Amino acid sequence: MSSPKTAVISRQSSARRSFIKQVLATGAAVSASSAFAGRVAATMSQARGIVALDHVAIPIQNVEEMVSFYRELGFGVREAGQIVSIHFGDQKINFHRPSLWQSGTFTLRAAAAQPPCGDFCWVWEGSEAALAEVLARAEAEIVAEGERAGGRDGGDAVGQSVYIRDPDGNLLEFIRYS
Structure with missing residues (x-):
């Protein structure tokens, strides 16, 4: 059930x-x-x-908390001026600092995007226990979990998902495929 x-x-x-x-x-x-x-x-x-997808970019509000949180999750973090990037494999997400997205002069972004506006699904290939350990280290609260169809095989692959929120309130999903 x-x-x-x-x-x-x-x-x-x-x-x-x-x-x-x-x-x-x-x-x-x-x-x-x-x-x-x-x-x-x-x-x-x-x-x-x-x-390939090169990167995704979203605005963030809580810069220091976000940097610390993503480092605890194991992402590589690079800070360069108005952009903080988290790296995983060959991909990255660019986080736009408030001074950039609130400036009124930066127009290369979604016009109405404000934190929280992200919903990211990460494929987790480690064990359930290892994921629990990483999430505990990051002090992440699980907001939902369960089986669902994922992005693999045209969305037909089934996996176990764990959902959390980052410090800005973006939804993060970690899916483990069978």
């Missing part, structure tokens, strides 16, 4: 899948239209050149 938290997560996943199916169906109908067919085909051809 699943817990209420797992049921909520399952309903949210089901709602997301339904939404994505609707978007894809709408996209298919639009691409069939002769007015859009050429542009859609050109865009898809250009998209084949995309090979």
Whole structure:
């Protein structure tokens, strides 16, 4: 029997899948239209050149707490001027300091983004005990956990997820695939 938290997560996943199916169906109908067919085909051809995600950027409020928190989770942290970056493998997340995103002059960002606006899912390949140890060291409170479909295999792979929040309130998910 699943817990209420797992049921909520399952309903949210089901709602997301339904939404994505609707978007894809709408996209298919639009691409069939002769007015859009050429542009859609050109865009898809250009998209084949995309090979990886370089970074994601979000604004942060509590700089020192965020830096300490992510270091405790084991991320590499680099600070360079107005941007703090956390690194994992070949990827990174750039955190924009308040002095940057509140300046009114920095426009290369989402216009209305303010903390907390992030929702990140990390693949955890260690043991459940090792994850618990890392989260305890970071003094992270688990806000939900349970089984859910993840991003692998087109969203069909099932894994066990643990959810926490960082000092700014962004949602972090750690998923362990079977």
